[in-house]
Each structure stands twice: as C-alpha cells, then as structure tokens.
Amino acid sequence: MRATCAVAALSCALLFVACGTNARRKHVQGPPQRVTDTVNAFQHDLHTRDWTDLCEQVFSAAARAQAGGGSCPDFVRNGAAGLRGERIRIRSIDVHAGKASAAVMTTAEGQAPVAETIDLVLEGGRYRISALAR
Numbered sequence: 268m269r270a271t272c273a274v275a276a277l278s279c280a281l282l283f284v285a286c287g288t289n290a291r292r293k294h295v296q297g298p299p300q301r302v303t304d305t306v307n308a309f310q311h312d313l314h315t316r317d318w319t320d321l322c323e324q325v326f327s328a329a330a331r332a333q334a335g336g337g338s339c340p341d342f343v344r345n346g347a348a349g350l351r352g353e354r355i356r357i358r359s360i361d362v363h364a365g366k367a368s369a370a371v372m373t374t375a376e377g378q379a380p381v382a383e384t385i386d387l388v389l390e391g392g393r394y395r396i397s398a399l400a401r
C-alpha cells in the first residue's frame with residue numbers, strides 16, 4: 268500500500284513540480300545545504316529534461332524502484348510531459364536522523380501555486396529524494 272501511495276505521489280508531483288532556482292540564497296551549510304543541493308539538482312534535471320540523471324543521482328533507490336526501476340527515466344518523462352514554465356521554491360528545510368524534508372512552493376505555467384513537501388533520505392553520503400508531495 269505504501270509503495271502504491273509513493274508512486275501516486277511521485278506521479279502527481281511530477282505534474283506540478285517545477286524547476287528554476289530560488290534566487291534568494293542564505294548562507295546555509297551542512298545537512299540543510301546538502302538538502303538544498305539535491306532539490307536544486309532535481310530542479311535542474313527537470314529543466315534540462317535529464318531524466319536519467321534525475322533517476323540515478325537525485326532519487327533514492329526506493330523512489331527509483333517505485334518509478335519503474337530501469338524504466339524510471341521513461342516514467343518521469345511521461346509524468347512531466349506537459350510541464351512548462353516550471354519553478355520550485357524552498358520555503359523551509361527540516362533535517363533529522365538521516366532524513367529530511369523540504370517544504371516547497373511549486374508553480375508551472377497555467378497552474379496555481381501548490382505547497383508541497385519533498386522527503387529525502389541520506390543514501391550513499393548524499394540526500395536523495397524519497398517521496399514527492401504529501
């Protein structure tokens with residue numbers, strides 16, 4: 268059941284989640300900066316349509332498996348097909364015991380802004396996205 272919810276959340280998020288960078292950068296270091304780096308990598312890969320990098324470098328192993336494993340790039344490509352003028356802004360970051368969450372505001376052309384949460388896990392020394400939208 269949880270895997271089904273995660274896949275549904277991933278699909279929904281890809282319809283709304285966006286790219287672009289948050290122009291306001293505070294001097295953040297340590298885990299919050301690493302979370303920010305991952306969210307920025309996610310934004311960049313959506314913007315450049317680099318589905319392979321997004322699946323292999325940004326998603327956690329569990330998120331990648333839930334998005335079709337080896338078919339993850341195709342799954343993400345299909346989910347993001349209609350996105351235009353995408354943007355994501357980090358509102359806050361919470362880091363705790365190898366996990367993190369980023370409260371974000373997403374926008375895309377023709378869509379109202381949506382407040383969402385991106386969940387991340389520490390995997391291989393990096394924070395990777397484990398779930399989108401909740």
